[in-house]
Amino acid sequence: xxxxxxxxxxxxxxxxxxxPAYAQGLAAEGAKxxxxxxxxxxxxxxxxxxxxGVAESRRxxxxxxxxxxxxxxxxxxxxxxxxxxxxxxxxxxxxxAVPLDQISAEDWERAxxxxxxxxxxxxxxxxxxxxxxxxGKIVNIASGTVFKGVPMMLHYVSTxxxxxxxxxxxxxxxxxxxxRVNAIAPGLTSTEYLKGRNDIPGVLEAMAKTRAIGRQEDxxxxxxxxxxxxxxxxxFITGQTLVVDGGGVMH
Amino acid sequence: xxxxxxxxxxxxxxxxxxxAYYARGLAAEGAWxxxxxxxxxxxxxxxxxxAGGEAMSEICxxxxxxxVARFVxxxxxxxxxxxxxxxxxxxxxxxxxxxxxxxxAEWDRYxxxxxxxxxxxxxxxxxxxxxxxxGKIIxxxxxxxWNGPPNMLHYVSTxxxxxxxxxxxxxxxxxxxxRVNAIAPGLTSTDYIKGKNNYADYLAxxxxxxxxxREEVxxxxxxxxxxxxxxxxxFVTGQCLVVDGGAIKH
Numbered sequence: 070x071x072x073x074x075x076x077x078x079x080x081x082x083x084x085x086x087x088x089p090a091y092a093q094g095l096a097a098e099g100a101k102x103x104x105x106x107x108x109x110x111x112x113x114x115x116x117x118x119x120x121x122g123v124a125e126s127r128r129x130x131x132x133x134x135x136x137x138x139x140x141x142x143x144x145x146x147x148x149x150x151x152x153x154x155x156x157x158x159x160x161x162x163x164x165x166a167v168p169l170d171q172i173s174a175e176d177w178e179r180a181x182x183x184x185x186x187x188x189x190x191x192x193x194x195x196x197x198x199x200x201x202x203x204x205g206k207i208v209n210i211a212s213g214t215v216f217k218g219v220p221m222m223l224h225y226v227s228t229x230x231x232x233x234x235x236x237x238x239x240x241x242x243x244x245x246x247x248x249r250v251n252a253i254a255p256g257l258t259s260t261e262y263l264k265g266r267n268d269i270p271g272v273l274e275a276m277a278k279t280r281a282i283g284r285q286e287d288x289x290x291x292x293x294x295x296x297x298x299x300x301x302x303x304x305f306i307t308g309q310t311l312v313v314d315g316g317g318v319m320h
Numbered sequence: 321x322x323x324x325x326x327x328x329x330x331x332x333x334x335x336x337x338x339x340a341y342y343a344r345g346l347a348a349e350g351a352w353x354x355x356x357x358x359x360x361x362x363x364x365x366x367x368x369x370x371a372g373g374e375a376m377s378e379i380c381x382x383x384x385x386x387x388v389a390r391f392v393x394x395x396x397x398x399x400x401x402x403x404x405x406x407x408x409x410x411x412x413x414x415x416x417x418x419x420x421x422x423x424x425a426e427w428d429r430y431x432x433x434x435x436x437x438x439x440x441x442x443x444x445x446x447x448x449x450x451x452x453x454x455g456k457i458i459x460x461x462x463x464x465x466w467n468g469p470p471n472m473l474h475y476v477s478t479x480x481x482x483x484x485x486x487x488x489x490x491x492x493x494x495x496x497x498x499r500v501n502a503i504a505p506g507l508t509s510t511d512y513i514k515g516k517n518n519y520a521d522y523l524a525x526x527x528x529x530x531x532x533x534r535e536e537v538x539x540x541x542x543x544x545x546x547x548x549x550x551x552x553x554x555f556v557t558g559q560c561l562v563v564d565g566g567a568i569k570h
Contacts, residue, residue, distance in 0.1 A: 237569035244531030244566055281494030281557045293552025302543025307566035309532045316494055316557035319487040320570070 070094070071099025072300040077148040080141070081131050081191060082158030083173045084108040085287045086260045087210075089116070091155050093301060094292035096122030100153060103144040105129035108160075123148075131158045131187030134194075141194040151198045153299045155208045156188040164263060164272070166221035174214045177224045184228035185235070192239060196248075205248035209236050211310055213256045216318040229254075233310050240308030249307040251298045256314025281316025290315070323550040328399040330354045330392070332382050332441060333409030335361035336536045337510045338460075342406050346549060347373035351404060352429035354395040354432050356380035356388070356441075358409075358502045359498035374399075380439030382409045385444075388527045392444035402448045403532030404549045407438040407459045410478075414516060416471035427474050434478035435485070441488060446498075461560060466568040479504075483560055499557040501548045506564025508536045520539025531566030540565075 078151055083246040084106035085094040090252055092113050093134070096102045101123040104110040106150040106284045110126035117124035125145045125147050144151055160183045161176075199205030212229035219226055243250060255265075277285045294313045297303050324346055334343040335357035340534040343364055347353045352374040355361040361377035366566075368375035376398060380391040395402055411433045418424075438459055449455030462479040469476065483502060507526050513519055523535050544563045547553050562570040 134387070150393060163408065206370075230489060240531040240566045240569065245533060247532075249389070249532070249566075262349050281491045282497075282499070282555060283495060290555035293547070293554070294556065297543070297547045297552060302547060304543070305532060305540035305565050306544065306561065308569035309562055309566075311556065311561055312559050315555050316490045316499075317418050319490070319558040320560070 072296060072302070073153070074099035076100045076299070077103070077144065077150045077192070078153035079103045079105060079144055079151065079153065079195070079300065080150040080155040081105045081129070083113050086262060087258055087291055088127040088157045089113040089257065090288035090292050091295045092124065092156060093117055093122075094189055094296055095153065095155070096120070096124055098101065098296055098300070100299070101148045102127070103127065103140070103147065105131065105158070107139050131191055132182040137190045137194045141198070143256045145162050145198060146214065149203065151195055152202065152204060153206045153208070154195050155178055155210070155295060155299070156193055157210045158187055159184045159210065160221065161225040162268060164257065164266070169223040170220060172224050180224040180228050181231070185231045188232060188235065193268070196243075199248050203247040205243070205246070206299045207239065207248065207250040208254040208295055209250065211236070211252040212256040213254050213314045213318045215254065216312065216320055235309060237308045239258055244307055249304065251303065251306060251308070252310040253291060253294050253298065254310055254312040254314070254318070254320070255291050256280070256286045256317045258291070259287055276317070279317050280314065286315060322348065323546060323552070324404070325350035327351040327403040327549070328354065328395065328401050329404035329549060330356065330395060330402055330405065330441070330445065331406040331493070332356045332437070334364055335359040337512060338505065338508055338541055339408040340364045341392040341538040341542050342408060342545045343375065344368055344371070345546055346395060346404065346406070347371065347375055349546055351549070352399050354381060354399065356391050356409070368418060372503045379504055382441055383432040385440045387439040388444045392441070392448070394450050394528065403452070403454065404456045405441055405445050405458070406545060407441055407457065410434045410435055412475060414472070414513065418471055422474055427549065430474040430478050431481070434475075436480045437481065438485065449498050452494050453497040455493070455496070456549050457489065457498060457500040459502045460502065461486070461502045461523070463504050463562055463564045463568050465504065466562070466570065486560060487558045492557065494557060499554065500554060501510070501553065501558070502567045503541065503544050503548065504560055504562040504564070504568070504570070505541050506530070506567055508534045508538055508541070510538060522537050526567070529567045530564065
């Protein structure tokens with residue numbers, strides 16, 4: 070018996086990075102999971118099914134309103150509802166340091182299109198279904214960089230700040246429909262991708278030393294918070310941002 | 321199979337109010353629960369046992385370091401450890417007092433119970449948690465730290481101190497595997513609050529300030545307490561989660 074039995078969840082950006090951990094975590098608690106990513110997500114789907122869970126995937130660019138509409142339609146058709154939306158898809162989460170005077174307007178707009186407009190479009194499209202159910206759980210993924218004001222990634226940090234503001238405003242606007250909106254702010258996480266990068270030696274280890282719990286953050290460390298914000302255990306919590314980073318940032 | 325099977329939890333101030341709900345909630349997830357309160361908690365212990373759980377209680381004033389040490393020693397002896405500490409005991413009389421009428425004695429009493437009481441409890445459980453290199457400490461602060469309601473300066477100030485303490489403890493105890501987080505409830509419809517004159521209007525007015533526009537009930541807080549007590553939050557420390565239906569956005 071899982072905490073999310075009978076629930077349907079969409080996790081965006083779950084082909085790689087932290088997303089697969091969220092998707093597998095929700096599926097392990099009984100949710101049927103639709104994975105949306107611009108990249109193929111078969112590996113994540115396969116892992117969920119191998120563990121006895123239910124999952125589907127769609128290719129979807131969350132910054133494209135028509136693709137998002139199709140994603141929501143397909144999810145409802147496949148699973149008969151939509152209770153949980155984890156807005157995890159994001160670009161420039163890849164830890165490339167760029168001085169702000171070298172960020173092009175195009176890169177700036179791409180970051181906002183995916184990270185911010187993408188989250189907005191997914192919520193907008195999910196709303197009619199969640200309103201019909203008078204229940205919904207939206208989890209936005211912010212970032213510890215907002216609190217630290219990490220330099221050399223201004224576009225990324227700014228989108229994540231917008232997501233915290235969005236989380237609060239959405240909470241107020243959607244509360245009367247029984248829709249809860251919260252955010253998770255991860256620290257720098259040792260994804261397969263970052264572990265494979267040889268141009269940032271020592272970065273993950275150095276980050277570990279800044280934490281109250283002095284070790285690297287693994288994708289698995291974030292799953293509990295995601296499940297919590299998706300489950301009825303958090304039904305009177307909305308508009309909040311929980312930092313999950315081993316105590317690097319205190320919020 | 322509960323999320324806290326095999327764990328031992330101390331909940332202070334759990335003879336009544338929200339504390340009793342924390343105690344029953346942790347017990348329902350499998351934790352053995354020990355209650356410290358200045359009032360007898362026999363009713364809550366009986367309820368836990370009736371539901372198939374395990375609980376004990378002792379009369380204990382958390383501001384009395386020797387009493388806390390005795391209590392924690394008794395829990396360790398009876399249950400063989402302490403994994404979870406919910407620092408919930410608190411003076412929270414909702415009688416409004418303007419700052420100029422707040423006596424130094426009353427101020428000191430609030431800080432003795434609400435703030436130093438937590439430190440006494442943390443100090444007493446530390447050697448036990450260090451033994452296992454694992455522990456979960458949950459401090460109960462308050463949404464009032466954010467909206468600063470008037471005429472309860474002593475109470476609000478203690479809750480602000482708890483926020484600072486949560487952060488400082490998390491960095492000091494992280495290397496021992498001890499996580500320290502805080503929950504900030506909104507004004508909750510406990511029996512005490514419901515019994516106060518004029519509070520019906522006040523509770524309704526507060527409900528209107530929330531994203532989820534209803535009264536907060538003690539049950540609303542249990543999920544967050546279990547989350548911070550369970551391994552699901554093992555990489556979360558030094559944080560404060562506001563549980564108030566979205567009146568405050570933190």
